[in-house]
Amino acid sequence: MNTQTLLRLAHSDPKIKRTFGGVFTSDMLPEKRGHYQSFIVNTDSSMSTGQHWQAIFCDNNQNCVFFCSYGTYPIEIIKKFLERNSIRMDWNSLILQHPKTTSCGLFCLYFLWHMNRGLTIERLRERNVCENE
Secondary structure: OOHHHHHHHHHHOHHHHHHEEEEEEHHHOOOOOOOOOEEEEEOOOOOOOOOOEEEEEEOOOOEEEEEOOOOOOOOHHHHHHHHHHOOEEEEOOOOOOOOOOOOHHHHHHHHHHHHOOOOOHHHHHOOOHHHHO
């Protein structure tokens, strides 16, 4: 899934659109998140073709949740963004995406859909999505 498709889908949901700061490569994340609460980030740099989509959601209390459909911890450049822009960080450690699929962008949108409706990351952790993918 490419940047334009992710942008179009994120903007098609009114609740995501209201908080959405955009789609970025890891090296192009803004220094400060400003009033935006959600982002989709590719683990590759702007000089590469793209590798894996991940997402960030920050609430009004500066608590941020990092989401990776493979359950990985954020890479260093994304971790630094989170440290600059939050007072507390949580992350998804559960593998939701089957390793042989390319649906990480859809999982990011699924995560942002949940978070923008006041649902918690725990709700995603309760489901065995990988089994059904």
